[in-house]
Amino acid sequence: MALDAVAQSETLRSVLGEWVPKIVCEFALSEQVVPRCWYRHSAMIHELLALFQYRQQQQFNMELGPPVSAAIDFQYQFSLWRQRMRSLTGDAGCTASKHLAQHRPSWADSSTTDFAMWSVDLDEFARELVAFAEPDVSESSALENGEES
Template sequence: MIGDESLMALDDIFDPQVICWRSLTARAVDEQLAALADWVGWAVERYQLDHKVIPPCWAQHGSLVEELSALRSLWDGSFQDDSSPSDPITFHRELDLAQRRLREWGSRLGCSRTTHRPEPTPDP
């Protein structure tokens, strides 16, 4: 269980910037995925998100990584000292929309709580 103290420690990791996964080195991807995994673990617990929204294998699916990374950036930016009072509600509105997209992508991927299905490779 990730408590509020642990989450406050995560603030030191997060920089409210957009991560361009395409431009990262393999090492940077690993570092960013580890940081994102901490936030995703907290969000799953805090918002009681089940495997239909965020399957355990989310880190193995680019679309889910991109969506969750964008959510984390928005969340982090919404809770800065200089954030607008309306920023947290904006985050929650976007979280609602993101959950819909995550469910859709998860459904297409066919992963479950116990089974990972790799994404099909496109035909050349």
């Protein structure tokens, strides 16, 4: 999320664009796990990149060497990852022949008035949290003086 558009594009093409087809073939992953249009879904990109980075860090640590359990750790994480990807793919509703655009709730889209209203609600709630957490000044000074309220 912190990468600019050029870095995102490069990561998509040179890292995930090469690695995702390999892992799909290696593990015979179906379109219900990794759909053809995975690169159009930011949540799927994050999941794929997280799995790639985990694998790289666990199995190819040149300084310390991989932990003895690296292979089984990867398989465990891979199993969890498959469940999350299957869920994301199901939520997206894409099929092998049809991509559905990502739905963004209007409250999360900074170009909408709904976002502005949501921001005000968030700010008010945050202020309420602080006000609720702070003790009443007159009450706390009375307690310090040994007075009962």
